[in-house]
Amino acid sequence: MIPSQAFKSAASGKSKRPRPAPFSIRLNPDERAYLERRAGKRPLGTYIRSRLLDGQGAARKAVKSPPQDYAALARILGMMGKSEQVSCLFLLLATAEAERIDMPEKERAALHEACCHIQEMRAALISALGLKS
Incomplete structure (x- = not known):
């Protein structure tokens, strides 16, 4: 592939694997605070995914915050x-x-x-x- 063609294909934003559109949900501050308390040290998205999928989702390494000194x-x-x-x-x-x-x-x-x-x-x-x- 000619370098300019490789650049054009990379710049076009087309990836080899099409990804599904993300699902978003709006929460009021009380709802979010409740979910964050329930999530504990897990990232909020990981907690919500596990609850929605009854723990059947793909296991991911959960990192909520950088390690403390x-x-x-x-x-x-x-x-x-x-x-x-x-x-x-x-x-x-x-x-x-x-x-x-x-x-x-x-x-x-x-x-x-x-x-x-x-x-x-x-x-x-x-x-x-x-x-x-």
Whole structure:
């Protein structure tokens, strides 16, 4: 085959095997969240296919997300535990809530929100590492 002909046939988009058109379905956010919970660590499409075909579909290797770097997550959690900044932030909040220092309500609320975010990050790291708090 002449190179220009090979290029034209490749560029035409015609493949040797015709593939069936994909089937799509629209889900509302609640339906999708329900299916994702049921799927667990499996990809959503794999879970739906297995349920629709009663497990009779072709077996595929299921990969939901890239592997996590547990060492990096553990280092971040350790840095949070050792950080004097985090301790000082919580100490400042406790002092402000006990009204030992004069702090406007708006700043006190922002400080409280920051501490809540830190607690959420810590909980997320613990969960990602499969630990119990």
